[in-house]
Amino acid sequence: MLFTIDVGNTNILMGLYDGDELKHYFRLKTDRFRTSDEYASELINLFKLNNLDFNDVTDVIMSSVVPLVDHSLIHFVKKYIEKEPMIVGPGIETGLKIKYEDPKQVGADRIVNAVAAFETYKKALIVIDFGTATTFCAISSQGDYLGGVISPGINISLEALYSKASKLPRTEIKKPARVIGKTTIEAMQSGVVYGYAGLVDRTVLEIKNEMSEKDVFVVATGGLANTVIEFTETIDSVQSFLTLDGLRKIFLKNK
Numbered sequence: 723m724l725f726t727i728d729v730g731n732t733n734i735l736m737g738l739y740d741g742d743e744l745k746h747y748f749r750l751k752t753d754r755f756r757t758s759d760e761y762a763s764e765l766i767n768l769f770k771l772n773n774l775d776f777n778d779v780t781d782v783i784m785s786s787v788v789p790l791v792d793h794s795l796i797h798f799v800k801k802y803i804e805k806e807p808m809i810v811g812p813g814i815e816t817g818l819k820i821k822y823e824d825p826k827q828v829g830a831d832r833i834v835n836a837v838a839a840f841e842t843y844k845k846a847l848i849v850i851d852f853g854t855a856t857t858f859c860a861i862s863s864q865g866d867y868l869g870g871v872i873s874p875g876i877n878i879s880l881e882a883l884y885s886k887a888s889k890l891p892r893t894e895i896k897k898p899a900r901v902i903g904k905t906t907i908e909a910m911q912s913g914v915v916y917g918y919a920g921l922v923d924r925t926v927l928e929i930k931n932e933m934s935e936k937d938v939f940v941v942a943t944g945g946l947a948n949t950v951i952e953f954t955e956t957i958d959s960v961q962s963f964l965t966l967d968g969l970r971k972i973f974l975k976n977k
Contacts, residue, residue: 725779725803726969727795728831729786731854732877733945734795736765737966738774744963746772754790758798765798776803783973785810785830785965808973810834815975817841818867828867831965832859836867838961838968839941846935848926849964850957852876852944856918860929868933871925876946880914895949919953926956 724739730752737747748768769775782805786792799807808814810830816837822828831851836859839849846863850856855878858871874882876895884892893907901916903909930938942950942957943964951957961967 723778723780724970724973725782725799725805726966726973727782727784727786727799727807728834728965728969729784729788729791729795730831731788734791735963735966737963737969738779739966739970742970744966746774747963747966752788752791754788756791756794758794758801761795761798762802765802779803779805781805781973781977782807783810783969784808785834785969787829787831808976810969810972814972816972817975818861818865820867822867822869829857832857832870833867834965834968834972835859835943836861836968837971838964840865841971842961842967843939843941846933846938848929848938848940850922850926850940850942850944850947851965852942852946852950854878856921856944858925858929860933862933863935863937871929873921873925876914876918876949879918880910883910895946897949897952915950915953918950922950922954923956 726737728735732752734750734752738745782799784807796807799805812826816833818836820828835849835851839847840861847861849859854875856873856875860868860870862868880895883890893910895914896911898908898912898915901912903912926940940956940958942960947960951960
């Protein structure tokens with residue numbers, strides 16, 4: 723099976739593919755101080771819980787936006803899975819034409835998402851990733867990665883309210899019962915969810931105006947996508963494992 727690893731600022735998402743089917747996935751908290759042996763200890767248990775063994779892994783591909791984690795994870799793969807991981811970075815074939823002024827500045831996760839979406843839909847796209855940051859990527863119908871938008875993520879914004887406003891409590895992100903909150907927590911939840919829905923819709927509208935393509939499909943991914951989608955008017959589809967599928971597709975292009 724192909725072992726796909728996506729290292730984000732908050733979580734590490736891992737998936738095991740049998741052909742084009744995602745058979746298993748795991749989510750670990752990103753820890754910049756975890757060693758390769760600690761990854762092995764945790765993943766051995768996760769594999770066993772799913773009746774798996776490291777010997778089931780035939781290949782490994784990894785993307786990361788957290789360089790401090792890379793060494794430990796790569797060493798884990800080499801030591802315990804005994805494979806040389808394919809790393810998404812400069813020189814890797816993606817099938818996209820990167821139109822950034824400096825292509826090296828584009829995060830690996832954004833490229834992977836763009837590849838997955840374009841290979842799936844083959845049309846002009848906006849890909850929104852609700853992660854630690856909320857990112858928007860614009861891809862033309864010819865497969866040009868045009869650039870995008872980066873804004874603070876939902877959790878970052880909620881945490882900023884708690885840490886910078888002394889009387890506001892820490893709260894979870896959840897669907898608000900109403901727009902006009904009847905408690906401080908309700909008001910905060912409403913502000914975050916409706917505020918981000920508005921951010922999404924306006925940003926998508928402005929990106930579409932600049933893209934000048936009539937038919938632009940909007941795909942969302944990331945752990946918090948489902949929290950926001952019902953309050954937006956511009957998202958066409960949510961693909962929860964878009965990044966893992968992008969890693970699989972990039973692996974096949976470079977195998």
